[in-house]
Amino acid sequence: DTEVTQTPKHLVMGMTNKKSLKCEQHMGHRAMYWYKQKAKKPPELMFVYSYEKLSINESVPSRFSPECPNSSLLNLHLHALQPEDSALYLCASSQALEGIYEQYFGPGTRLTVT
Amino acid sequence: GQNIDQPTEMTATEGAIVQINCTYQTSGFNGLFWYQQHAGEAPTFLSYNVLDGLEEKGRFSSFLSRSKGYSYLLLKELQMKDSASYLCAVTDSNYQLIWGAGTKLIIKP
Numbered sequence: 001d002t003e004v005t006q007t008p009k010h011l012v013m014g015m016t017n018k019k020s021l022k023c024e025q026h027m028g029h030r031a032m033y034w035y036k037q038k039a040k041k042p043p044e045l046m047f048v049y050s051y052e053k054l055s056i057n058e059s060v061p062s063r064f065s066p067e068c069p070n071s072s073l074l075n076l077h078l079h080a081l082q083p084e085d086s087a088l089y090l091c092a093s094s095q096a097l098e099g100i101y102e103q104y105f106g107p108g109t110r111l112t113v114t
Numbered sequence: 115g116q117n118i119d120q121p122t123e124m125t126a127t128e129g130a131i132v133q134i135n136c137t138y139q140t141s142g143f144n145g146l147f148w149y150q151q152h153a154g155e156a157p158t159f160l161s162y163n164v165l166d167g168l169e170e171k172g173r174f175s176s177f178l179s180r181s182k183g184y185s186y187l188l189l190k191e192l193q194m195k196d197s198a199s200y201l202c203a204v205t206d207s208n209y210q211l212i213w214g215a216g217t218k219l220i221i222k223p
Contacts, residue, residue: 040216040218041215041216042201042203042213042214042215042216043157043213045210045211056210088154090156090157097209098209099209100144100145100162100164100205102147102159102162103159103211104159105156105157105158106156107155107156108155108156110154
């Protein structure tokens with residue numbers, strides 16, 4: 001199974017809402033990533049978890065809060081977002097953080113903030 | 115600083131061959147990846163190069179020259195479904211992926 005799954009596929013939320021994005025992989029990968037991607041731009045790294053611990057936070061605003069409940073799951077909690085946060089949110093996983101390993105991406109959550 | 119350059123857009127004909135170039139300047143180098151991304155979808159892994167030379171995978175090949183900071187992705191026997199963006203990404207000394215802006219490839223019949 002080389003699949004990363006993400007739910008929901010689409011999400012529309014108001015600026016006062018609280019919502020969560022979910023990501024799951026069953027490949028035994030120990031590194032998991034959240035990316036944000038705007039149209040016609042490359043993915044922009046937000047957070048990296050390695051062995052369920054937060055390893056990298058790319059100066060992401062606190063209205064985005066990641067969580068890694070176990071080695072297979074990764075959540076991104078959203079609160080008080082701004083319209084400019086509308087984007088495709090991608091989850092990815094790789095065998096490990098250090099080393100030359102390809103990242104497997106989920107299908108993404110298309111987020112619209114109104 | 116970290117910099118990866120690739121052409122913004124290329125056009126090619128179905129059945130032909132196209133080469134997408136990528137040049138990079140990064141703090142350290144641990145490998146170079148190529149990903150394909152169709153509009154509105156997630157990137158999918160195509161190939162990676164760690165050592166100089168050519169890696170072949172079916173219709174797709176990728177070349178690396180570390181001394182020149184240069185790579186290319188070669189696509190043969192182009193098909194309409196190859197219309198997509200192709201992203202070059204370099205793993206730096208901290209094993210972080212530094213992404214190029216992507217090359218949008220348009221295939222014409």
